[in-house]
Amino acid sequence: MGSAELLQFAVAGLKNGSIYALVALGFTLVFGSTGIINFAQGEFFMLGGMLAVFFVKLGLPLPLAVVAGVLATAVVGLAFERVALRPRRDSGPLALIIITIGGSMVLRSLSRHAFGGNELSLPAFTEGPSIVVAGAAIERQALWVWGLTIVAVAGLSWLYSKTKFGRSMRACSLSHEASRLMGIDTARIVMVSFGLAAVLGALAGVVVAPLTQTSFNVGARIGLKGFAAAILGGLGNPIAAVVGGLALGLVESMSIAFISSTYKDVIALVLLLVVLFVRPEGILGRATREKV
Amino acid sequence: MSLLAVRDLTRRFGGLVAVDGVSFDVHEGTIKAVIGPNGAGKSTLFNLMTGFDRPDAGTVSFNGRDIVGMRPHKVVASGISRTFQNTQLFEELTALENVLVGMHTRLRTGLVGGALRMPWTVAEERRALERASYLLRLVGAEQYAQTHAADIPHGMRRLLEIARALAAEPRLLLLDEPAAGLNNFETQSLSKTLYKIRDEGVTLVVVEHDMGLVMEVSEEIVVIDQGRKIAEGPPLLIQKDAAVIEAYLGEEGAYV
Amino acid sequence: MGTVAPRIRVVLLAAASLVIASVPFLTDDRYLLKILTFVGLNAIVVAGLALLLGFAGQISMGHAAFFGLGAYTSAYLTTAHEVPWLLAVAAGTLLAATGGLLLALPSLRLKGHYLAMATLGFNEIMSVLFVEMRGITGGNDGLSGIPFPSIGSLVIDSPAAIYILVWAVAALAFVGAANLVRTRPGRAMRALHGSELGALASGVNTVGLKVQVFAVSAALAGLAGALYAHSVGFISPSQFSLEFSILLVAMVVVGGTGSLTGPFIAAVALTLLQYVHALIPGLSKDAAALIQDWEVDISGLVMILTVIFVPGGLAAFLKRRRSGAGVEGEIA
Numbered sequence: 001m002g003s004a005e006l007l008q009f010a011v012a013g014l015k016n017g018s019i020y021a022l023v024a025l026g027f028t029l030v031f032g033s034t035g036i037i038n039f040a041q042g043e044f045f046m047l048g049g050m051l052a053v054f055f056v057k058l059g060l061p062l063p064l065a066v067v068a069g070v071l072a073t074a075v076v077g078l079a080f081e082r083v084a085l086r087p088r089r090d091s092g093p094l095a096l097i098i099i100t101i102g103g104s105m106v107l108r109s110l111s112r113h114a115f116g117g118n119e120l121s122l123p124a125f126t127e128g129p130s131i132v133v134a135g136a137a138i139e140r141q142a143l144w145v146w147g148l149t150i151v152a153v154a155g156l157s158w159l160y161s162k163t164k165f166g167r168s169m170r171a172c173s174l175s176h177e178a179s180r181l182m183g184i185d186t187a188r189i190v191m192v193s194f195g196l197a198a199v200l201g202a203l204a205g206v207v208v209a210p211l212t213q214t215s216f217n218v219g220a221r222i223g224l225k226g227f228a229a230a231i232l233g234g235l236g237n238p239i240a241a242v243v244g245g246l247a248l249g250l251v252e253s254m255s256i257a258f259i260s261s262t263y264k265d266v267i268a269l270v271l272l273l274v275v276l277f278v279r280p281e282g283i284l285g286r287a288t289r290e291k292v
Numbered sequence: 293m294s295l296l297a298v299r300d301l302t303r304r305f306g307g308l309v310a311v312d313g314v315s316f317d318v319h320e321g322t323i324k325a326v327i328g329p330n331g332a333g334k335s336t337l338f339n340l341m342t343g344f345d346r347p348d349a350g351t352v353s354f355n356g357r358d359i360v361g362m363r364p365h366k367v368v369a370s371g372i373s374r375t376f377q378n379t380q381l382f383e384e385l386t387a388l389e390n391v392l393v394g395m396h397t398r399l400r401t402g403l404v405g406g407a408l409r410m411p412w413t414v415a416e417e418r419r420a421l422e423r424a425s426y427l428l429r430l431v432g433a434e435q436y437a438q439t440h441a442a443d444i445p446h447g448m449r450r451l452l453e454i455a456r457a458l459a460a461e462p463r464l465l466l467l468d469e470p471a472a473g474l475n476n477f478e479t480q481s482l483s484k485t486l487y488k489i490r491d492e493g494v495t496l497v498v499v500e501h502d503m504g505l506v507m508e509v510s511e512e513i514v515v516i517d518q519g520r521k522i523a524e525g526p527p528l529l530i531q532k533d534a535a536v537i538e539a540y541l542g543e544e545g546a547y548v
Numbered sequence: 549m550g551t552v553a554p555r556i557r558v559v560l561l562a563a564a565s566l567v568i569a570s571v572p573f574l575t576d577d578r579y580l581l582k583i584l585t586f587v588g589l590n591a592i593v594v595a596g597l598a599l600l601l602g603f604a605g606q607i608s609m610g611h612a613a614f615f616g617l618g619a620y621t622s623a624y625l626t627t628a629h630e631v632p633w634l635l636a637v638a639a640g641t642l643l644a645a646t647g648g649l650l651l652a653l654p655s656l657r658l659k660g661h662y663l664a665m666a667t668l669g670f671n672e673i674m675s676v677l678f679v680e681m682r683g684i685t686g687g688n689d690g691l692s693g694i695p696f697p698s699i700g701s702l703v704i705d706s707p708a709a710i711y712i713l714v715w716a717v718a719a720l721a722f723v724g725a726a727n728l729v730r731t732r733p734g735r736a737m738r739a740l741h742g743s744e745l746g747a748l749a750s751g752v753n754t755v756g757l758k759v760q761v762f763a764v765s766a767a768l769a770g771l772a773g774a775l776y777a778h779s780v781g782f783i784s785p786s787q788f789s790l791e792f793s794i795l796l797v798a799m800v801v802v803g804g805t806g807s808l809t810g811p812f813i814a815a816v817a818l819t820l821l822q823y824v825h826a827l828i829p830g831l832s833k834d835a836a837a838l839i840q841d842w843e844v845d846i847s848g849l850v851m852i853l854t855v856i857f858v859p860g861g862l863a864a865f866l867k868r869r870r871s872g873a874g875v876e877g878e879i880a
Binding site for chain 3 (some may be wrong): 342344362364365368369373375376380381382383384385389392393394395396397399400401402403405406407408409413414417420456457459460527533
Binding site (some may be wrong): 013037039084087088091094095097098099101102103105106108109110113157220221224227228231262265266269270272273276280 | 596605607609650654655662664665666668669670672673676677790791794797798802841842844845847848849851852855856859
């Protein structure tokens with residue numbers, strides 16, 4: 001395999017990897033503030049793309065439609081937390097997980113009712129031919145993917161490290177009890193983390209829609225891959241989510257390059273299972289000694 | 293040879309040394325108390341002796357066998373049972389069922405036998421029920437046999453947890469603050485129960501704050517302060533030990 | 549356990565069994581019998597899933613895959629290798645159990661609900677494999693011409709006979725599960741759901757027990773899948789989707805934890821919901837289509853509403869409320 005070809009695969013891997021990273025960040029945010037895995041995370045990705053397509057069809061200009069799609073998904077995320085999860089927030093993780101599973105089921109199905117069962121596509125953000133770098137063609141949309149990922153990650157790290165809200169959020173992820181005693185409004189933190197997770201998921205869904213098309217049932221698989229990325233890096237750590245996402249994307253595209261494309265979806269899942277079994281704290285996670 | 297030999301046991305949590313080089317022996321057929329101010333490391337000590345936590349250094353040998361690193365259920369099977377400072381009952385099960393679960397290591401019925409309800413399963417169940425009822429009587433909780441644990445009054449819950457621990461037929465029983473939250477009358481009946489248990493051939497180690505109870509029932513006392521053993525001996529000597537009195541100064545409600 | 553007076557329980561149980569057993573004598577509607585056979589198949593899976601989720605407190609989002617594993621194994625062995633039916637079904641069951649064991653062994657060591665994601669991932673992997681391993685599974689076209697169940701020269705080929713076979717297995721599964729929850733392993737399951745520390749201190753090997761229960765529930769799903777393949781004669785990958793897995797979880801959640809009767813009733817209701825057009829004679833075509841179209845939403849919403857408002861599920865209604873404390877067996 002020539003170096004140009006290899007580069008081409010690497011580009012594809014980093015492109016998909018960025019998407020996984022955004023979804024993984026959503027998992028990390030919600031896990032950080034609630035300690036649960038949000039099974040509806042993939043549906044935020046789906047809704048972002050579908051809603052943007054819907055707004056374009058309504059006649060909104062593309063940039064507005066994209067923003068509207070992301071914001072509308074954020075509203076769905078906030079509402080989902082407020083209506084379905086808050087009433088049982090003092091329950092154990094099992095109840096909350098079941099609610100997010102039910103939520104993903106309903107969101108997916110409602111989306112099919114609203115937007116139909118067909119694959120839909122969104123126009124590219126900027127028209128024009130691919131850019132060729134060292135023999136590898138890079139779609140213009142891929143630049144958007146990277147650009148938005150960088151903006152999202154930068155924004156999130158700013159939020160985490162520089163704002164009062166971010167500090168509350170980190171406190172919350174360490175201990176709900178202690179945070180509440182310190183006067184932090186944990187309910188608000190949880191709700192906002194769902195909103196942000198929805199924004200990140202929707203952003204990923206919107207920015208990749210011009211490349212892959214979208215449909216009502218894309219959520220489950222992207223959710224799994226995002227989760228795999230989050231686990232691969234180490235659940236609960238935003239930097240790790242990004243590293244995990246990019247690593248997963250690269251592994252996936254290299255496996256297509258060197259093995260075959262038939263099982264490309266299986267690779268991520270097998271990797272997920274292997275990491276769960278062998279190193280559940282992730283690549284960057286610190287091994288914690290198990291206390292029974 | 294002692295039944296239980298704790299040697300140089302150490303457990304650190306980050307910078308904090310919760311248990312610091314503690315050694316002591318427990319002889320068969322005795323009641324030993326472990327006392328110390330709050331946060332002295334008593335519960336950590338219990339966790340280290342029952343497989344719920346692993347020491348950073350030191351050994352615990354039970355009946356001549358090192359049990360460090362054994363998983364909790366193996367420790368139970370080897371003959372050490374315990375209760376918890378915060379009772380860990382099965383709230384949705386009846387008192388009788390709670391004790392039956394305690395017999396887990398002494399019963400044999402597996403998934404297949406249980407599902408098929410083989411004749412020997414039925415026979416084993418019958419024997420188990422008899423023994424569970426006996427244990428409830430032993431601790432005086434028989435009137436709650438069919439009551440869900442969640443609905444049992446506080447004092448009785450501690451006794452029920454003791455009955456459940458006894459169900460595993462331990463040679464050594466570790467009780468973590470059995471008198472916490474009990475009234476005087478209940479504490480009195482607890483001390484009688486402890487003697488009854490010892491007379492059945494079970495060796496006891498009791499972590500306790502109620503000094504009246506400790507002085508009454510225990511033959512030997514180990515005093516722990518800030519993770520370290522500061523004294524060991526019979527109750528009368530411990531009461532006069534300067535280091536012990538020092539450690540307890542300012543401890544609210546405790547007296548020596 | 550149930551606080552409904554035991555005698556009433558027995559009478560209700562006998563009545564239900566009688567109704568189920570008499571169906572083949574009351575109707576010869578092939579389609580109706582087929583639908584009710586599907587109800588029985590789902591009930592078999594739910595018996596195992598109720599043990600896992602409702603009693604041991606562990607969730608699986610991969611039971612459709614175990615169902616599929618049983619179906620494909622048995623179908624492949626009987627069609628490609630002419631293995632006797634009974635042996636093929638046993639192989640399907642065993643393979644599902646082994647798969648369950650291999651999946652549960654590592655993921656149950658972990659805290660939190662990694663098992664949910666691991667099983668979800670497993671379901672997706674199997675969905676891909678069912679499509680891609682064309683040599684065995686026939687790819688997207690699936691496998692057809694799967695023979696009817698037969699033991700020696702006895703061929704079970706009428707809808708009524710298949711109905712009886714499936715329901716006999718379902719009855720055995722429920723009787724076995726009911727026995728189990730009343731004896732040592734079942735008590736231990738309920739115990740670890742209540743207090744994991746207490747269970748450990750009682751000498752219960754909590755990880756080992758969870759793994760065993762997971763394997764048993766996977767085996768029951770595999771068994772139901774194998775029976776399914778031979779009842780319908782044709783299987784394809786889309787039948788073993790994640791959606792089916794979630795529907796099965798919904799049945800147990802709606803039915804209620806710590807109960808077998810509740811999940812059974814929920815399994816019957818939620819399965820029949822899919823075939824409502826065939827069951828209510830006067831129903832207009834449009835209304836039937838509407839219900840079918842919204843079936844997933846209904847199941848999902850009912851599941852969410854159950855967890856929020858009736859955490860004890862249907863079972864909560866079957867049991868009298870205890871004074872003071874909440875309803876037995878809520879989802880914690």
